[in-house]
Amino acid sequence: MSEIIKVENIKRDFLVGSETVHAIRDISFNVTEGEFVTIMGASGSGKSTLLNILGCLDVPTQGDYYLSGVQVRKMGKNERAVLRNRKIGFVFQTYNLLPKTTALENVELPLFYNKTVNIAQRKEKSVQALHAVGLEDRMYHRSNQMSGGQQQRVAIARALVNDPVIILADEATGNLDTRTSFEILSVFQDLHKKGRTILFVTHNQEITQYGSRNIVLKDGKIIEDKINHTISSAKDTLASLPVEED
Amino acid sequence: MNYKNLITIALRALFNNKVRTFLTMLGIIIGVTSVITMLAIGSGSKQSIRDEIGEMGSNMIMIQPGNGRFGGVRQSASDMQTLKMTDYESLLRETNYLSKITPTVNSSGQAVYRANNTPTTIYGVNEQYSDIRGYSVDEGSMFTSTDIQKAAKVCVVGQTIVKNLFPDGENPLGKNIRFGKIPLKIIGILESKGYNSMGMDQDDILLAPYTTVQKRILAINYLQGITAAAISEEYSTQAIEEITEILQINHNIQIGQENDFNVRSQQEIMETMDSVMDMMTILLGCIAGISLLVGGIGIMNIMYVSVTERTREIGLRMSIGAKGIHILMQFLIEAVIISVTGGVLGVLLGVGASCLIPIITGWPVSVQAYSIILSFLVCTLTGVFFGWYPAQKASRLNPIDAIRYE
Numbered sequence: 001m002s003e004i005i006k007v008e009n010i011k012r013d014f015l016v017g018s019e020t021v022h023a024i025r026d027i028s029f030n031v032t033e034g035e036f037v038t039i040m041g042a043s044g045s046g047k048s049t050l051l052n053i054l055g056c057l058d059v060p061t062q063g064d065y066y067l068s069g070v071q072v073r074k075m076g077k078n079e080r081a082v083l084r085n086r087k088i089g090f091v092f093q094t095y096n097l098l099p100k101t102t103a104l105e106n107v108e109l110p111l112f113y114n115k116t117v118n119i120a121q122r123k124e125k126s127v128q129a130l131h132a133v134g135l136e137d138r139m140y141h142r143s144n145q146m147s148g149g150q151q152q153r154v155a156i157a158r159a160l161v162n163d164p165v166i167i168l169a170d171e172a173t174g175n176l177d178t179r180t181s182f183e184i185l186s187v188f189q190d191l192h193k194k195g196r197t198i199l200f201v202t203h204n205q206e207i208t209q210y211g212s213r214n215i216v217l218k219d220g221k222i223i224e225d226k227i228n229h230t231i232s233s234a235k236d237t238l239a240s241l242p243v244e245e246d
Numbered sequence: 247m248n249y250k251n252l253i254t255i256a257l258r259a260l261f262n263n264k265v266r267t268f269l270t271m272l273g274i275i276i277g278v279t280s281v282i283t284m285l286a287i288g289s290g291s292k293q294s295i296r297d298e299i300g301e302m303g304s305n306m307i308m309i310q311p312g313n314g315r316f317g318g319v320r321q322s323a324s325d326m327q328t329l330k331m332t333d334y335e336s337l338l339r340e341t342n343y344l345s346k347i348t349p350t351v352n353s354s355g356q357a358v359y360r361a362n363n364t365p366t367t368i369y370g371v372n373e374q375y376s377d378i379r380g381y382s383v384d385e386g387s388m389f390t391s392t393d394i395q396k397a398a399k400v401c402v403v404g405q406t407i408v409k410n411l412f413p414d415g416e417n418p419l420g421k422n423i424r425f426g427k428i429p430l431k432i433i434g435i436l437e438s439k440g441y442n443s444m445g446m447d448q449d450d451i452l453l454a455p456y457t458t459v460q461k462r463i464l465a466i467n468y469l470q471g472i473t474a475a476a477i478s479e480e481y482s483t484q485a486i487e488e489i490t491e492i493l494q495i496n497h498n499i500q501i502g503q504e505n506d507f508n509v510r511s512q513q514e515i516m517e518t519m520d521s522v523m524d525m526m527t528i529l530l531g532c533i534a535g536i537s538l539l540v541g542g543i544g545i546m547n548i549m550y551v552s553v554t555e556r557t558r559e560i561g562l563r564m565s566i567g568a569k570g571i572h573i574l575m576q577f578l579i580e581a582v583i584i585s586v587t588g589g590v591l592g593v594l595l596g597v598g599a600s601c602l603i604p605i606i607t608g609w610p611v612s613v614q615a616y617s618i619i620l621s622f623l624v625c626t627l628t629g630v631f632f633g634w635y636p637a638q639k640a641s642r643l644n645p646i647d648a649i650r651y652e
Contacts, residue, residue, distance in 0.1 A: 057565060057646050078569045085567020096562040096649065100262040110566040112255055115248040158566070 002068070004166050004197050005031035005054060010063030012049050012220075023049040024060070025220040031166070031199065036192040038208045039201045041217035048170070050217065051201050055088055055168050056080040068165045085113050089159025093171035095151040097143040103130060103154045104139045110162045129157040133187055149180035156187055160196075167191070169200045173207065179241060185210050186234035210234050252572065256579040263552075270548040271588040273541030274628070278592025278621045279599060281534040285617035286600040287609060288527030294610035295523060298442050299516045305479045306378055306512040307344070309333075309472040309489060312505075327468040328506045333496050334472055340492055343485035346374040347474040351459045351466070357407060357452060359423040364410035368401070368425050368452040370459025371473070376402075376436070378475040381453075386419045386434035389455050397457035401425070402434035404449035428462050430454060482513040538624060541588070546632035549581055553640040560640050561648025574641035581633025582626065589625035593618055 012024040024046045031037055041047040052058035053065060056072055057080075065072045067087055072080065084090075097106045107126040111117045117125070130136050133153040143151060152172065159167050169188070173181035189210060192198055200211060208214040209232045216224035260267045311326035334349045341347075351370040356363050369375070373388050389400050403411075403418065412418050418432045430452075439448040460466055476485040486509045493499075493507055553560070560573055568576075600613045 052646050055565065078571075081564065081567050081569045084565060090565050092562075092649065094558075096558060098262070098559055098562075101258065105258065109563070112248075112251045113563075113567040113569075113572060115251070162567075 002033050003030055003066075004033055004035075004068055005029075005199075006064075006066040007054075008064045008066075010053065010060035010065060012046075012053060012058070013061045023220055024053070026063075027217075027220070027222055028063075029215065029222065029225060031197065033165075033197050034192075034195050035213055036188070036198045036211040037200065037213045037215060038211035039199065039215045039217060040203065040205065040208055042203060044219075045217040046220040047201050047203075047217050049220075051168060051170055051199075054166075054199065055090060056084050081113075085110060086162060087165045089162065089164035089167040091152070091155050091159050091167065091169040091172045093174040095143075095148070095155045095175075097151055097154055097158075100142055100144060102140050102142055103135060103146070103150075103157075106143060106154050107157045107161050109158060114162065125161050125163075126157070129161040130154075132160055132191070133157045147180075148176050149183055152176065152180075152184050153187060156184075156191075160191070166197045166199060169198065171202055172200065173202070173204070179238065182234045182238040182241070186238060189234050249575075252575050252579055253583075256576050256583060259576070260580055260583060266548065266552075267584060270545055270584050271591070273544035274538070274585050274588030274625050275541075275592045275595060277534070277538030277541035278589050278625055279596040280537050281531065281621040281624075282593060282596025282613065282617050283599045283603070283611075284530035284534040285527060286596070286611045286613045287603065288523065288530045289614050290604075290609065290611035292520065292523035292527065293612050295519050296516060299512060299519060304512055304516065305345075305476040305482060307474045307476055307482065307485055307489065308508075308510050308512075309474070309493070310508045310510075311470070312508040326506065327466075328497065329469040329472060331467070331469065333493060334469060336492055336496055337472065337474070337489060341474075341485070341488050343476055343481045343488055344474045345477045346378050347472065348372040348375045348378065349456045349469045350375070350471040350473050351456055351464060351469060353426075353459060353463050355426045355463075357411060357423055357425050359411040359418075359421065362411045362413065364407060366407055366425075366450055366452050368454055368459055368463065370454055370456035370463075372456060374475075375453065375473065378473055381439065381451075382437045383434040384437040386432070388434055389453075394455040394457050397461050398455060399428060399430050399458060399462070400433045400454065401430040402436060402453040403432055404436045404451040405438040406447055406450040407452060408435060425452065425454075426463060428458075430458075476511070479513060482511040486511055535624075538621065538628065541625075542585075542628035542632045545581055545584055545629060546636060549577060549633055549636035550639075552580075553577065553636045556640075557643065557648045557651040560643050561645045561651065564643070564645035565649055570641040573643075574637045577637030577640050578630065578633050581637065582629040585625045585629030585633075589622045592625070593622060596621075 007027055007029050010024060010027050011022065014021045014023055027050065039047050039050065049058070053060055056067065059073050067083065070083065072083070075083065098109070104126055107129050108122050111122040111125060127136070127139065130139055133156050135150065135153050135157065138146065138150060143154065146154070173184050176184060185207065188198055188200065192212070200207065209228065211228060212231060213227050214224070215222055309329065311328040331349065334347070337344070338347055348371045352367055354365070354367045357366050372394055373390060376382065376388055383402060388402055389398065393400055408418050411423060418435060420432065422429045422431050424430070436449070436451070442448050474485070476482045489509050490505065494505065497506055499505055563573060597613055600611045603609055604611050
């Protein structure tokens with residue numbers, strides 16, 4: 001199994017006024033291909049900062065970060081943009097779909113910034129990605145005509161379309177009700193089963209039992225990092241939930 | 247960078263906001279339409295005034311007595327008796343730049359035929375006058391040099407006179423009318439020329455041999471003016487210089503002394519009118535230009551709001567791999583598409599309006615190619631210029647902040 005993420009003694013400081021805030025103090029860990037890592041932490045624990053660094057949106061003040069063998073710290077803005085485009089799939093809490101735009105067009109978006117992909121390939125890949133999240137019959141629905149769960153599926157499809165080495169999910173179930181949350185979690189679990197590497201940031205303790213490994217952050221440090229040997233199935237949990245009466 | 251992709255992205259963004267896109271475009275459409283229409287009206291009126299002056303004879307030169315003093319009292323030009331037949335004769339002999347020349351005398355009075363009468367002006371001229379002024383004889387013929395020698399009692403009449411003296415449709419040719427007490431036989435009828443730009447009826451005219459008017463009507467032996475035509479418009483200036491020289495010698499005017507005559511060309515009048523009309527065109531153009539500017543500021547305003555409103559979209563685009571330049575180009579392309587499409591629609595509307603105006607209002611209009619090119623260029627530049635600042639602002643956003651912008 002190849003190493004997707006390698007983090008070596010990274011620190012990230014912010015200057016707020018005259019004070020230096022240490023958002024991340026000396027974190028090191030590796031993620032290998034096929035892992036489903038949940039990163040848990042209360043607000044202020046540094047999980048968003050870590051996610052920004054892992055997502056190549058930010059660079060560490062100190063230490064090194066390698067994304068599938070590429071050293072990110074020394075890269076410029078534009079190089080990181082290309083790296084994000086080719087290697088990373090983002091899923092956000094608020095979906096961040098383009099308003100009034102069809103599911104297909106939303107999914108196509110990352111491929112617009114990749115000139116090696118032509119129009120036919122763009123469409124083909126996007127349709128495949130929508131298939132993977134079970135939205136093949138909603139391709140031409142606009143984002144405002146879809147439910148929260150469907151919108152998040154579109155967002156997952158958008159994260160898959162460039163065939164990334166890792167999917168970074170930032171509180172991806174945070175805006176959804178319990179049922180829909182488990183639906184989305186089961187989509188992630190399906191992807192995990194197919195061999196995708198996933199990094200899922202959350203503050204919800206419950207979610208950690210669905211990943212293969214759990215890292216807990218507190219005050220910018222890792223306080224716990226353990227493999228989950230008894231992965232629960234989100235589908236089973238969903239089935240055990242009482243059926244909503246409308 | 248793949249421009250085709252960026253254009254597709256920009257087009258999708260614009261299509262998703264059809265109403266806003268159209269409203270932004272409207273500013274440019276109105277701006278371009280008004281620039282084209284205003285300039286078309288401006289140059290249309292200029293052209294029509296030029297044509298009308300041209301109809302009077304664009305190479306016409308008028309020599310009038312003027313500037314005389316009688317014992318310290320300045321006299322009015324019409325009282326002056328400084329232009330003589332000898333002046334006419336020497337001009338006829340000596341000039342190189344004149345193709346036609348006629349003495350002129352005129353008198354106002356009542357023309358009478360049986361029970362009908364009309365006030366008019368009789369022009370005493372020679373047979374070249376109609377060519378100089380651009381009149382042509384419709385029926386009958388112009389009088390001849392023999393008529394002039396004999397001071398024959400003949401005349402050529404304009405359409406207004408025909409209408410007033412022969413309201414029943416009687417053929418005026420060969421009829422004897424009276425001007426004052428003098429009977430004149432109509433030997434020709436002029437083709438209608440209509441009103442000129444000063445509102446003067448060019449058909450209210452009676453032409454007779456100058457000798458007839460001089461001797462039989464006015465009883466004078468001097469001339470009230472000399473009208474000539476330069477070989478062509480370009481030679482007007484030389485012709486004026488030549489005439490001035492000859493008349494200065496004839497009138498024995500020393501260097502430094504004021505001339506007792508005026509030489510003016512239609513060319514000069516045309517230039518004056520041109521400059522007035524140019525001024526009007528510039529004025530109209532300025533007003534229209536301002537509306538184009540306002541349209542441009544509208545683009546900037548909307549693009550600026552759009553950047554703020556779409557901050558999250560920009561953050562998302564950046565996080566999935568858009569570089570700053572991609573965002574910059576997207577917003578710039580959006581602005582340019584708005585302004586260019588607005589420009590095209592504005593050109594179409596402007597040309598359409600320019601075609602409708604003469605039908606509805608009867609104003610002369612002439613669409614200028616330069617105004618189309620100019621306004622089109624201006625509005626493309628407007629798009630780039632006013633789109634630049636918001637686009638740059640968008641491209642400099644930090645994706646981390648932008649994606650979580652509320």
